[in-house]
Amino acid sequence: MRRRPSEFRRPVRRRLFSTLLWWPLCAVAVLLFIYILSKGSQIESRPAISRRSYRHERIMEGLNVTEEMLNPNSVARQLSDQISLAKAFVVIAKESNNLQFAWELSAQIRNSQILLSNAAIRRAPLTVGESEASIRDMAILLYQAQQFHYDSATMIMRLKAKIQGLEEQMSSVNEKSSKYGQIAAEEVPKSLYCLGVQLTTEWFRDSSLQRKFKERKQMDIKLKDNNLYHFCVFSDNILATSVVVNSTALSSRSPEKVVFHLVTDEINYAAMKAWFSMNSFRGVTVEVQKFEDFTWLNASYVPVLKQLQDSETQNYYFSGSTVDARTPIKFRNPKYLSMLNHLRFYIPEVFPELKKVVFLDDDIVVQKDLSGLFSLDLNGNVNGAVETCMETFHRYHKYLNYSHPLIRAHFDPDACGWAFGMNVFDLVEWRKRNVTGIYHYWQEKNVDRTLWKLGTLPPGLLTFYGLTQPLDPSWHVLGLGYTNVDHQLIEKGAVLHFNGNSKPWLKIGIEKYKPLWEKYVDYSHPLLQSCNFH
DSSP states (O other), rough: OOOOOOGGTHHHHHHHHHHHHHHHHHHHHHHHHHHHHHHHHHHHHHHHHHTTOOOHHHHHHHHHHHHHGGOOHHHHHHHHHHHHHHHHHHHHHHHTTHHHHHHHHHHHHHHHHHHHHHHHHOOOOOOOOHHHHHHHHHHHHHHHHHHHTTTTHHHHHHHHHHHHHHHHHHHHHHHHHHHHHHHHHOOOOOHHHHHHHHHHHHHHHHHHHHHHHHHHHHHHHHHTTTEEEEEEESSSSSHHHHHHHHHHHHHOOOOOGEEEEEEEOOOHHHHHHHHHHHOOOOOEEEEEEEEEGGOOTTTTTOOOOHTTTHHHIIIIIIIISSSSSSGGGGGHHHOEEEEEEEHHHHHHHHHHTTTEEEEOOTTEEESSSOOOGOOOOOOOOOOEOOOOSSSGGGGGGGSTTTTSSHHHOOOTOOOOOOOEEEEEEEEEHHHTTTTHHHHHHHHHHHSSSOOSSSSSSHHHHHHHTOOOOOOHHHHHHHOTSSSSSOOHHHOOOOOEEEESSTTTSSSOOOOOGGGHHHHHHHHSSHHHHHHHOO
């Protein structure tokens, strides 16, 4: 084979040699360029720190500032953390009467806050350059705070003492608030007192009122007719009772079938008769009685009356003190001792001819027809009531003393509570099961107040245990006298209950719920105007 001439082979060898030499030189140049750039950036990133004065270097060493505090990626966080800590130190400094230092801290806090604010306004992160001085100055002040022994341990001790003092103040304020709130709730407004006096005067002055009342009383057949809708209210509040009757009448599809059985006391008996004689409620039948006329209601039959004759019980409820300690203010509410409050446990004796009754408290408003309650099947139970155990608070263990063996042995602590205020009572089953006897049993066991402290709900929970039929919650909406209630529940509710201290006829009533009650009051009535109702 013929060889190529030499002029064709030499140039190729020279190109190969030059290529092999060029690539290493390029690699070395690139590495050198990268090294120079990295050294330059290190030099540029350190000038601020290197220019610090000797005094600042010594303090920064004492602070033992971590790299996190100088991390340029968390400048805003550093400032925020410093501000939070400085605010705590301001409080401690003021308590230690170091007002000059507290002022310096406050001024530096404002400077840091201005930096954060400016960054937020321009929507750009803080740079190291603009925030370093502020971070450093705040760090110096925080270090000085440590020299004043404003360290974490000291702060914790002082804050604990402060919290304890505040808790004591809060406890005192809550006790006073509860006391004054209870007094306000128990106080009879002057207008109500005036109305009672005026009505009593009218009753004895105007013979026509007495004649009207006697004529209505002659309608005894209606009072005993079990085909009608019978409601009972036990109250000494004339206006509140009037609202219950009026709202029921206006909400009823057949008011002529509605019969109200009202029971009051001797003091308000004439006034109650006068009011319901001079006012009509769409054909609703109203009967007024006083519990003093019930001859069977005496200390030999009723445990509560017997217990009130005991000197220790009188001392507990009336003088507000016991051998062990003072009686809590809420336990001294007169309503818990009133027979009008305990009469709900004697409904079969009060109305011996009736088979079914709807019990209503005097602090309710009816806004739907209630005739459907009388056709409800209670499934052999005595009491139809709305349960209140949607929250843990309203279960049995919150009302009763489960350290007592009797309570522990007979009742489930997680059993669902229910409410008085709107209850359907099957009086046939009541008499058959001797429910009043059950109530007497538990009242006698609680003579020393070790099963429960006060009220009629705890003995009610014991008496009707296993004898209560849950009703649809829309029948009875509670809480309008002490808390916020969902607007939709109020709209759907058949009975609205102002349970709690903030009754709608009192100045302490919840303003947004007052119109629900006041729309059933005729403020144009001459007697209401003369007694300054508005």
